[in-house]
Amino acid sequence: MSALPMTLNTTAETETAKIARGLRERDMELLADLVERYQHRLVRYLLYLIGRREYAEDLAQETWVRVLQRGSQYNGRQRFDPWLFAIARNLAIDDLRKKRKAVETASLPNDRDAILLVPSSGPSPFEAAARSQDAMRLAGRLQILAPLYREALLLRFQEDMSLPEIAQVVGAPVTTVSSRIYRGLATLRSAFEEGDSHGG
Amino acid sequence: MEGDKKFRELIDRSFAEEISEGERQLIRDHIRDCDGCKRYVELTARTIRALREFAFTSEPDSNAQVREILVHHAGIMRQHNVQSKIWAAFAVALSMSFVGSALVYQMARRLAVPMHFDTSQVQPGVLIFWLLPSLCSALCLLAAPGENRGIA
Secondary structure, three states: OOHHHHHHHHHHHHHHHHHHHHHHOOOHHHHHHHHHHHHHHHHHHHHHHHOOHHHHHHHHHHHHHHHHHHHHHOOOOOOHHHHHHHHHHHHHHHHHHHHHHHHOOOOOOOOHHHHHHOOOOOOOHHHHHEOOHHHHHHHHHHHHOOHHHHHHHHHHHOOOOOHHHHHHHHOOOHHHHHHHHHHHHHHHHHHHHHHHHOOO | OHHHHHHHHHHHHHHHOOOOHHHHHHHHHHHHHOHHHHHHHHHHHHHHHHHOOEOOOOOOOHHHHHHHHHHHHHHHHHHHHHHHHHHHHHHHHHHHHHHHHHHHHHHHHHHHOOOOOOHHHHHHHHHHHHHHHHHHHHHHHHHOOOOOOOOO
16 A cells, blocks of 8 residues: 555656756757646746736746746756746746836835735736636635735645645745735635625 | 634644644534634635636647747757857867967977077967967857857
């Protein structure tokens, strides 16, 4: 019985090592395969992070170019997706900061993540993606929820990442990650609490 | 209420991370008698379920577009790589021209005496027959067309 997890583990290691080697050699076939496997999840992650569809697609493309350029930095010892999401996150933060600097003369705080505390503006991509009544009820809350919390919720409950993996993506301690998850959950849960108390 | 708060923290933890079987049993025992916490568990589970009920559709040609962009960038990077190799080779060739010329000059000066040459003739000789041709060869590296230019 214990042989199966071990086999799976070995397979996973071989897989990440293969990806690392392919990225070092700039293997275009491997890159095309990675795009096929991760593009959808990457766009979804960026959508949760910045809350705007077209912008997320553009950043996803930039992320893949960065993967091509800096692929040799992936060591193949961890899963590929947290590394990919971390690149996307850094690009998104840099881009958001540039955009904000362009419209605001006041300097931005030194904390890179501070930019992710500002809720996204514009039409909500979440309403169009909601596939149930309950999801529809959450859509509005998700749009106004600070991206930091939205990101933590996505990584935990849609990407099924462990807390240490999320910590690797967001570059924060595990305790910070868990508190973001709890605060995000509390905000979204209130959508149901209020709805039910109003007879909805 | 303080007890409920602690239980709710434990409930949150049970959804977000691994908790022990003992802690799970504690939650089960507690919600059997506490309607508030039972509802809290239900609402949290409902929230997480709803979070999984968002399906984003990709642009149909999104993957193909990314692949195209990657091929384009890979081409540019290859070109940059070749360019930097050429500049490195040029730098090496240039420095070798000067170092080599200095050595040849020293040697020619020593040989000039037994061969009855005027040492003042050695300098233009080395310049014309050694330094200038080697500088021209180094410059040819930059001027030659194509990716390979004999060094890639």
